Amino acid sequence: MAHYDLLVIGTGPAGQKAAIQAAKLGKKVGIVERKRVVGGVCTNTGTIPSKSLREAALYLSGFHQRSLYGASYRVKQDITMEDLTFRANHVINREIEIIQNQMTRNNVDLWFGTAAFVDPHRLRIERSDDLVEHTADFVVIACGTVPARPSHIPFDDHSIIDTDGLLTLKTLPKSITIIGGGVIGAEYASILATMGIHVTLIERRPRLLEFVDQETIEALQYHMRSIGVTLRFNEEVVSVERQPQEQVIVRLKSGKEIAATTVLYSVGRTGASATLNLETIGLVADDRGRLTVNEHYQTTVPHIYAAGDIIGFPALASTSMQQGRHAACHAFGIPCQTQSELMPYGIYSIPEISMVGRNEDDLTKNGVPYAVGIARYREIARGQIIGDELGMLKLLFHNKTRQLLGVHAIGDGATELIHIGQTVMAYQGQIDYFIEAVFNYPTLAECYRVAALDGINQLPRPWPPRT
Numbered sequence: 119m120a121h122y123d124l125l126v127i128g129t130g131p132a133g134q135k136a137a138i139q140a141a142k143l144g145k146k147v148g149i150v151e152r153k154r155v156v157g158g159v160c161t162n163t164g165t166i167p168s169k170s171l172r173e174a175a176l177y178l179s180g181f182h183q184r185s186l187y188g189a190s191y192r193v194k195q196d197i198t199m200e201d202l203t204f205r206a207n208h209v210i211n212r213e214i215e216i217i218q219n220q221m222t223r224n225n226v227d228l229w230f231g232t233a234a235f236v237d238p239h240r241l242r243i244e245r246s247d248d249l250v251e252h253t254a255d256f257v258v259i260a261c262g263t264v265p266a267r268p269s270h271i272p273f274d275d276h277s278i279i280d281t282d283g284l285l286t287l288k289t290l291p292k293s294i295t296i297i298g299g300g301v302i303g304a305e306y307a308s309i310l311a312t313m314g315i316h317v318t319l320i321e322r323r324p325r326l327l328e329f330v331d332q333e334t335i336e337a338l339q340y341h342m343r344s345i346g347v348t349l350r351f352n353e354e355v356v357s358v359e360r361q362p363q364e365q366v367i368v369r370l371k372s373g374k375e376i377a378a379t380t381v382l383y384s385v386g387r388t389g390a391s392a393t394l395n396l397e398t399i400g401l402v403a404d405d406r407g408r409l410t411v412n413e414h415y416q417t418t419v420p421h422i423y424a425a426g427d428i429i430g431f432p433a434l435a436s437t438s439m440q441q442g443r444h445a446a447c448h449a450f451g452i453p454c455q456t457q458s459e460l461m462p463y464g465i466y467s468i469p470e471i472s473m474v475g476r477n478e479d480d481l482t483k484n485g486v487p488y489a490v491g492i493a494r495y496r497e498i499a500r501g502q503i504i505g506d507e508l509g510m511l512k513l514l515f516h517n518k519t520r521q522l523l524g525v526h527a528i529g530d531g532a533t534e535l536i537h538i539g540q541t542v543m544a545y546q547g548q549i550d551y552f553i554e555a556v557f558n559y560p561t562l563a564e565c566y567r568v569a570a571l572d573g574i575n576q577l578p579r580p581w582p583p584r585t
């Protein structure tokens with residue numbers, strides 16, 4: 119048994135960053151992982167694999183080149199599961215190595231096994247052949263989530279899979295029904311359709327991703343339909359039934375029956391808190407297994423913190439890292455701030471989407487007078503060169519002060535491009551910055567200048583003086 123300044127449960131982004139931050143402060147740190155590898159959902163089954171798969175699909179399908187060389191252009195005609203997993207596994211293994219190295223370099227003790235609380239300062243770590251106990255002054259719970267697997271869905275991890283199951287398939291589906299048009303559903307639907315797989319996406323809401331700018335989502339939905347995705351909105355799933363001859367039927371409340379070789383169930387995830395023995399320390403998870411924390415990620419037991427997906431929205435790798443670091447800083451009295459109102463969102467659908475700041479619905483609801491400036495990739499030299507016909511960057515700014523209030527982008531590089539707007543917003547900048555600055559040419563960043571000019575041209579003349 120050892121005593122630590124900090125014990126962390128989980129080696130995903132939240133746990134890693136909490137552990138490294140505490141170690142950098144000279145603290146004695148231990149981290150526990152129940153799987154046989156470090157990295158969590160992010161490295162092993164979620165973010166990294168899905169983004170590697172996307173990159174492989176984009177390359178092999180020749181997607182980016184089609185507008186220049188024709189719709190039938192392909193780098194490889196028959197894309198196989200091995201083609202995709204080859205690339206994903208390469209990246210996953212490198213990432214695991216990097217994480218493990220970081221822990222070793224920073225003297226963080228790594229314990230493989232399943233952690234559970236014995237009392238508020240003591241964790242039991244159960245391994246296949248033995249059991250150890252360690253104590254700590256502080257604990258960070260960063261145990262993440264598991265896919266929701268309701269009992270009425272007959273999962274078999276072969277023809278009916280959850281969101282962790284796609285990469286473990288032996289062959290690519292011939293056709294797929296995706297239940298749930300959240301971030302995972304939208305990303306996988308567009309990736310699979312890009313490779314020529316017929317996809318039906320079922321969503322109970324009237325559109326995809328309701329938190330994303332309406333115009334941006336319309337563009338995504340238009341593109342998804344154009345590559346063969348059937349979008350079914352306002353639909354409820356009644357049953358999922360496996361049939362002979364490699365067929366799974368999804369029955370909808372509206373009476374429709376949708377057949378495909380594979381069904382992917384992607385309607386959210388549940389906090390992995392069930393085995394933590396929370397009742398012994400007086401913590402209660404909500405009905406989706408999540409924990410409640412204050413602005414410093416402290417639970418109601420002050421020396422026990424929780425960070426990452428286990429605390430719910432926004433449940434991103436990007437935010438989880440920051441939350442983990444923030445929790446460790448707070449525990450050891452180091453000032454730390456998280457700029458949550460300028461948190462960017464990146465959705466790796468094809469085409470990709472990104473946003474930061476406020477959207478039109480929110481500004482309208484709150485009576486903020488704003489104007490809009492838009493640049494389309496097809497009107498930008500770089501957009502023409504890369505052959506992106508659909509891309510768009512949209513700036514929302516205050517129509518009197520010209521302060522930048524929100525940026526919404528769809529198209530190649532959108533998730534990178536958004537950070538320019540994020541920085542300007544962090545310094546309360548006005549869109550005039552984009553007009554006065556010189557950008558490399560030809561770049562997609564030029565969209566900022568074009569959109570700013572477009573926005574200013576929409577204002578009543580003469581242009582209002584700067585305040």
Ligand SMILES: Cc1cc2nc3c(=O)[nH]c(=O)nc-3n(C[C@H](O)[C@H](O)[C@H](O)COP(=O)(O)OP(=O)(O)OC[C@H]3O[C@@H](n4cnc5c(N)ncnc54)[C@H](O)[C@@H]3O)c2cc1C
Nearest residue numbers: 128130131132152158159160164233262426427433434435
């Ligand atoms: C398909 C998919 C794609 C995604 N894409 C993106 C993306 O593009 N961008 C983005 O920002 N986010 C993305 N996400 C979300 C991102 O993966 C998560 O937000 C992130 O992994 C959460 O990090 P975490 O540290 O909270 O938990 P996790 O990464 O889930 O790690 C938790 C770890 O804790 C371990 N653990 C659990 N219980 C115990 C226990 N009792 N004892 C010991 N160890 C335990 C688990 O085994 C796991 O290794 C994606 C998610 C999925 C599923």
Ligand SMILES: NC(=O)c1ccc[n+]([C@@H]2O[C@H](COP(=O)([O-])OP(=O)(O)OC[C@H]3O[C@@H](n4cnc5c(N)ncnc54)[C@H](O)[C@@H]3O)[C@@H](O)[C@H]2O)c1
Nearest residue numbers: 298299300301302303320321322384385386433464465466
């Ligand atoms: N790029 C990224 O940042 C990224 C990528 C993938 C996943 N993630 C994270 O992973 C988490 C899980 O994502 P997700 O997409 O599984 O969950 P989600 O909660 O985001 O989406 C679930 C969707 O399923 C719909 N739905 C629920 N029940 C349904 C039913 N019975 N029939 C039809 N539709 C139904 C919901 O309306 C919702 O749109 C999210 O928190 C997300 O932020 C992030």
